[in-house]
Amino acid sequence: xxxxxxxxxxxxxxxxxxxxxxxxxxxxxxxxxxxxxxxxxxxxxxxxxxxxxxxxxxxxxxxxxxxxxxxxxxxxxxxxxxxxxxxxxxxxxxxxxxxxxxxxxxxxxxxxxxxxxxxxxxxxxxxxxxxxxxxxxxxxxxxxxxxxxxxxxxxxxxxxxxxxxxxxxxxxxxxxxxxxxxxxxxxxxxxxxxxxxxxxxxxxxxxxxxxxxxxxxxxxxxxxxxxxxxxxxxxxxxxxxxxxxxxxxxxxxxxxxxxxxxxxxxxxxxxxxxxxxxxxxxxxxxxxxxxxxxxxxxxxxxxxxxxxxxxxxxxxxxxxxxxxxxxxxxxxxxxxxxxxxxxxxxxxxxxxxxxxxxxxxxxxxxxxxxxxxxxxxxxxxxxxxxxxxxxxxxxxxxxxxxxxxxxxxxxxxxxxxxxxxxxxxxxxxxxxxxxxxxx
Numbered sequence: 001x002x003x004x005x006x007x008x009x010x011x012x013x014x015x016x017x018x019x020x021x022x023x024x025x026x027x028x029x030x031x032x033x034x035x036x037x038x039x040x041x042x043x044x045x046x047x048x049x050x051x052x053x054x055x056x057x058x059x060x061x062x063x064x065x066x067x068x069x070x071x072x073x074x075x076x077x078x079x080x081x082x083x084x085x086x087x088x089x090x091x092x093x094x095x096x097x098x099x100x101x102x103x104x105x106x107x108x109x110x111x112x113x114x115x116x117x118x119x120x121x122x123x124x125x126x127x128x129x130x131x132x133x134x135x136x137x138x139x140x141x142x143x144x145x146x147x148x149x150x151x152x153x154x155x156x157x158x159x160x161x162x163x164x165x166x167x168x169x170x171x172x173x174x175x176x177x178x179x180x181x182x183x184x185x186x187x188x189x190x191x192x193x194x195x196x197x198x199x200x201x202x203x204x205x206x207x208x209x210x211x212x213x214x215x216x217x218x219x220x221x222x223x224x225x226x227x228x229x230x231x232x233x234x235x236x237x238x239x240x241x242x243x244x245x246x247x248x249x250x251x252x253x254x255x256x257x258x259x260x261x262x263x264x265x266x267x268x269x270x271x272x273x274x275x276x277x278x279x280x281x282x283x284x285x286x287x288x289x290x291x292x293x294x295x296x297x298x299x300x301x302x303x304x305x306x307x308x309x310x311x312x313x314x315x316x317x318x319x320x321x322x323x324x325x326x327x328x329x330x331x332x333x334x335x336x337x338x339x340x341x342x343x344x345x346x347x348x349x350x351x352x353x354x355x356x357x358x359x360x361x362x363x364x365x366x367x368x369x370x371x372x373x374x375x376x377x378x379x380x381x382x383x384x385x386x387x388x389x390x391x392x393x394x395x396x397x398x399x400x401x402x403x404x405x406x407x408x409x410x411x412x413x414x415x416x417x418x419x420x421x422x423x424x425x426x427x428x429x430x431x432x433x434x435x436x437x438x439x
Contacts, residue, residue, distance in 0.1 A: 017046075019119035019436050024052045024071060024111055024128040026100070028279035029307075030346045031124055032057050033249035034147055034225055038122065039066045040249075041429045052114040063251065069114035071130070073103035079309060082282035088388055089163055091366040096192035096212065100129055104196045108133050115140055120436055125216040126151050129196050132215055136205045143435055144218040145428070146241075148347040149231030150371040152224075153213055155179045156234045160371040186210050217241075221435050223428050227351055227419060230375045242431055245424030246351045254330045263324045269301045270339035272399055275331075280344040280365040281308035285389050287363070289315065291342065292323055293392035298399055300339070305329055332356075340402045342395070345369035350376055357416030359383075359402040359409055363390060380411040 021042055023035040032053060039049040043066065050067035051057075054074045061068040075081060084094045100107075107130035115121050115134060120141045123131030135142035146152060150161065158172030162181070171178035189212055190197070196211045209215035217238045224233075224243040233243060256264070264271070274291040276284050288304050292315070295302035304325040306313065311327035319325060331349060335341055335356035343349045345364040350372050353360045360382035362373040376382035383398045390398075402408060 018048060020048045020050070020117065021120045021122060021432065021436075022050045022052055022069070022111075022115045022118045023122050024114075024131050025124040026053055026071065026073075026127050027124070028277070028346075029057075029060070030277060030279065030348050031127060031147065032060060033348060034145070034247040035122075035124070036060065036064045036066065037247040037249040037425045038428055038432070040064055041425050042432065045429065045433070050114060050118070052111055064249075069110070071110040071114065071128075072106040073099060075099075077282075077309075079283070082279075082309065086280060086283040086366045088364075088366050088370075092161070093189075093192055095127075095367075096189070100127065101193050101195045104129055104133075104199050108199065112138065120432065122432060123218075125222070126212060129193070129211055132207070132211070132218075133196075133200055133203060133205060135218070136207055137203055141220065141435060142218045143221045143223060143432060144216060145223045145225050146217075147225055148368040148372060149224075149226055149375065150368045151216075152231075152234065152237055152241075153182065154234035154236050155182055156236060157231070158374070160374050161368075186213060214238075221431065223431055225424060225428055226347055227354070227422060227424075229354065229379060229415060229418065230347070230350070230372065244428040244431055245422040246348065246419075247424045247428050248332070248348065248352070250332065251330070254333070256329060256333055257326070260324060260326060260329060260334075263301070263303070264334065264337045266301065269299055269322055270403065271301045271303060271337055272340045272342060273303045273305065273334060273338040274342045275305035275307075275349065276310065276344045276363075276365070277346040277349050278307045279346070280369070281306060281310040283365065284308075284310040284313070287389070288313070288325075290390065290392040291395055292319075294395035294399055296320070296322070297392065297396050298403075300399070303334065303338075305331075305334075340399055342399070345373040345376070347372055351419060354379075354381065354412070354415055355419045357413040359405070359412050361385060361395070361398045361402055363388070379415065380408060381415060383408075 025031050025035045043049050050069050051061045052069045052071040058068050111130045111134045122143045125144045125146045155175045155178040158168050162168050171181055193211045222238045222241040225247050227246050272295045292302055302323040306325055307327050331352040338358050340359050341353045342361040345362045362382050363385045364370045364373045373384045377384040383402055
């Protein structure tokens with residue numbers, strides 16, 4: 001595994017001076033925030049940082065004080081688009097075949113312009129499909145970043161993305177069998193990224209790896225930017241991989257509204273926090289209504305963090321005094337007040353819930369969320385609800401179990417100390433600077 005270069009005093013070897021680093025990412029806020037975290041720390045260290053992403057994220061980049069460059073495609077922020085994007089079975093095919101793949105030429109042109117004269121490109125694996133092409137064509141120093149364990153697609157782990165129930169279990173028991181299954185998965189998904197493969201051929205790039213799998217990784221350095229608690233190195237990870245831990249973005253001056261502080265300060269009822277994160281909240285259905293019923297039936301308070309398109313949703317009646325809704329609140333400030341945290345399994349939300357030391361109920365919707373939910377369940381800190389649209393009775397049962405199972409509470413509390421000790425942002429920036437030093 002790659003490790004940062006260190007001097008005699010143990011400090012990471014620094015570069016010759018400030019450099020221009022371009023961070024390329026696309027997707028939801030969960031895909032953007034780790035790069036904002038890196039950008040802010042790199043800027044603090046004296047480097048110039050530009051974030052190449054969709055215009056949807058431009059206000060967040062500006063708020064972080066970083067440079068912005070437009071990298072298409074831009075999402076169609078409508079219920080129909082997000083329903084396809086977050087579909088549990090066909091969401092992946094839609095993302096690549098209808099959203100990212102057809103836009104590869106414009107993505108490439110945008111990123112090529114953004115990196116002109118830059119010293120390094122750091123890109124999100126799996127989604128920023130133009131980054132490997134720009135790096136291969138221009139020769140810019142390139143580091144790729146994997147945000148969730150599933151994206152390594154290791155044959156030594158259970159593949160929780162397969163649609164047939166028996167296959168994940170069989171693959172989890174035999175890497176050899178998993179390899180054979182994965183061969184057909186790769187062949188099947190080649191059609192999803194055919195525009196990328198065709199454009200790569202036009203550019204005269206010799207690399208022939210599948211853009212979604214081997215081709216997503218930088219030969220020079222791959223940062224595994226997730227907690228070792230969720231997954232550690234496997235024999236088939238890229239040789240250039242180094243695990244840095246989760247990069248959490250903590251906006252400066254992020255304060256809670258006074259009325260929310262007052263609500264969190266009440267102690268008459270235990271608190272359940274319900275959130276589907278930015279991506280899943282765009283296709284929330286009646287999740288928040290069912291959650292409210294479940295919390296009320298147990299005599300709990302309910303904090304509903306309703307972002308995305310869910311922020312404009314209405315309830316049939318005014319919220320009772322034991323409930324509160326908000327479109328955004330820093331999870332690291334509200335999770336410690338909870339007795340139970342209910343979320344959709346985004347990797348950053350999962351990590352912040354682990355840091356809080358509280359039991360979790362995970363209701364995954366699509367993509368890596370199912371895999372993250374399985375990993376949290378194996379840790380003994382979470383209940384995994386497989387229904388994408390659970391009713392209030394299912395949620396009530398899970399909430400009650402999470403609150404009353406002493407073993408789960410103890411396990412969550414014990415793991416919190418380990419997550420708080422992680423320094424994912426600093427370690428990732430050390431790796432980036434070490435790569436700049438070699439460049």
